[in-house]
Amino acid sequence: MAAIGIAAGMKIGVLASRSGLTVKTLRYYEDLGLLPAIGRSEGGYRLFAEESLRRLEFIRRLKTLGLSLEEIQDCLAVHDAGELPCGDIEIRLGRQIERIDGQIKELRQLRMELQELLAGWQSDPAKDGNVICPNLQV
């Protein structure tokens, strides 16, 4: 019985305002298993530890970097198993770069196709009865 003033746990609204997320989102994360509560109050209210804030910061950061909640959960599982997740995260972020490169490549190809198409565009071509828009013919 040493410390005085150690909170038994935050209620969800407090965690929401401290983290900047909505109550709904926090419940959603808890349902997914991303954000375990330390328990429930007598009345059934979720109680969260201070550590939840760091966890949410971690989630937010990886989400910003484009990882899915599922991937983030996998990272957290490594952490929760007591291991440093850094190596795991590094690999995932590397894959994320590859995904991004693939997307950029696709977008660039599409952009080029669009631009070439528009380069030869005739906004008012002769009406061809069979074709909806003659410019689109390949």
Next chain:
Amino acid sequence: MAAIGIAAGMKIGVLASRSGLTVKTLRYYEDLGLLPAIGRSEGGYRLFAEESLRRLEFIRRLKTLGLSLEEIQDCLAVHDAGELPCGDIEIRLGRQIERIDGQIKELRQLRMELQELLAGWQSDPAKDGNVICPNLQV
């Protein structure tokens, strides 16, 4: 009663195999109003005109170029009103290029952030009890 052998309309399976789309997709398009049937057979089967093939080609092409079905429907509405949709389509494709540019820009920024982060990555840093992954600290 001049012509002989003019088909009264294709059934959906024929249109599916000729267009390369699935029956499900064609029904979906018809429900959306993208692909009007010319009517129904006595037994209630959808009947499609030859023109449906051109319409589907048009849809397929604009979808490939990244327009949504809703935008495509707007283009088709212009066509169905008896006007040439080319000018309309040109504008939409121009906007599509802008959208793509925006996406590419976002992806490049994200890629840069990821790469900078990984450049200084330590896969096995000293364990900091408070932080899940020290590399992610901003």
Next chain:
DNA sequence: CTTGACTCTCCAGCTATAAAGAGACTCTAA
């Protein structure tokens, strides 16, 4: 004791584009 803020669970919906399946009906060829 009351009031109002907070929280609970459960259910529905949103974006877009279909796919999957159930149960019934139709059509065609042998």
Next chain:
DNA sequence: TTAGAGTCTCTTTATAGCTGGAGAGTCAAG
């Protein structure tokens, strides 16, 4: 006449990440 292929409508599912509401229970202040 019958088998089997095709088609019908209607409902549900999928993805991802939430958001909103209903109706009921909890809690702290006055």
